[in-house]
Amino acid sequence: MKRWIISLALLANPVAGDERPNIILLLSDDQTTWSMGCYGVPDVETPQMDRLAQDGLIFDRHYVSTAICMASRASIMTGNYEYRTGCNFEHGPLLSEHWSRSYPVLLRAAGYRTAFAGKFGFLVSEAPGAPGRLPSADFDRWGGGPGQTYYQTGRNPSMKRYAAEYPHSTRAYGAFGSDFIRDSAAQDRPFCLSLSFKAPHRPVTPDPEYDLLYANRTFTKPPNYGRRYGEHFSLQSRQGRQYVRFAEWGYETDYDRVMARYHQQIYAIDVALGMIREALEDAGVADRTVIVYTSDNGFLCGSHGYGSKVLPYEEASRVPLIVYDPRHSELNGQGRRCRSLTGNIDLAPTVLEWAGVPIPEDIDGRSLVPLYRDPAQSVRERLALINVWGPAPVHSLSVVSREWKYVFWPFGAGRFTPTEELYHLAADRWELSDLSSDPESRPQLLAMRRAYDRELENWNEKAVPYHGYRRFGTIFDRNLSWPEKRRRLGADSE
Ligand SMILES: [Ca+2]
Incomplete structure (x- = not known):
């Protein structure tokens, strides 16, 4: 009994020689799997994402339970479906009773040093109808912003110090993360870094640094591109913005140019990922830092003759997920794939298990930790x-x-x-x-x-x-x- 109490105390308090891993969650905004070499897509340059996938485990059947920014982000942080977070556009903010059980709050309470930068995506309120706030005080370092944030780094107050060197926010988040990694590595505490890139969300604003990357490139269309592959979809599915955006956003007539700018925005995230990994190596913590890369929802990009997200179809609801846990050197470096069904609600319990923090019993998500060792296992029958x-x-x-x-x-x-x-x-x-x-x-x-x-x-x-x-x-x-x-x-x- 005494030993049990001591081990609990160890869990709750930072001590020298802490064996718990550092955890990094990188979230892109509106990124389809049809944008990454490691998902079998030709014509795109994603060397760092491909390297992360080769090093770790890439998930082929990973879905968001709600395919829109605000709801998905609340589900990612809490591990619960939207009807339990109560959080989405047109509905309301996340109540503090749910926020207090989110992975960033629970990890900080367990002694982790925490940071967030980028588009937070939702507010936290005390009660239904009460005003919402950004929970910036719940992190040790904060580079986040309200609403959609801005691509111009200097327009985001919490990121201003990066504006001179990185005027475009995507690489600025890479710099923020690198600084946090270096500072944290100097302490005897594990850290948890959550970066939510604005890219490649509209308004289309690629980093001009990479204007030449995709100039005049032709992009292979997915096999379900175009209106004739959506004729079997419901009449209901055509009543939202997604249907008209096939034409409005240029997928119908200007595919290569539209996709060049989309992929250019993703390339800057790829560069930021490289900055993060370099910082981990430089700080000497790469071998005990778990990295997760995913997106808050997919993007239809002309599949079935639709644009944008929200709908239950694959290109909107299925998203990239790569997990790299360097502590499993015997498994890594093989480009392993997981075809088990997983969801965004599974990320919070996964993070909690890595950190040794008890997973709330009534959570909807399931920890993906067992899949890292055995990708053929199943953690859920359905989502x-x-x-x-x-x-x-x-x-x-x-x-x-x-x-x-x-x-x-x-x-x-x-x-x-x-x-x-x-x-x-x-x-x-x-x-x-x-x-x-x-x-x-x-x-x-x-x-x-x-x-x-x-x-x-x-x-x-x-x-x-x-x-x-x-x-x-x-x-x-x-x-x-x-x-x-x-x-x-x-x-x-x-
Ligand atoms: Ca989004």
């Missing part, structure tokens, strides 16, 4: 994909399993009929065939409907009673007619 943002017709709830994806579009007013889609991802990675009406896929359809209903049960049990989440338990019910939903929810359901 919910949520959209309750934007116009009502585009609201959807989906479930992905090891092999399948089921999408339910509930909107049934006027000319719309509630619709479902079914994709056999194991055989149709580009989502070219909706099998929801295929007689041979009927058993899988029924199984995925059951999986969907179980996710909806979780929603009804656990959704926060504020910020407008409870009503979606009714809206997403497959077994109620639209008029019945309207009757139950009142006139605001349209």
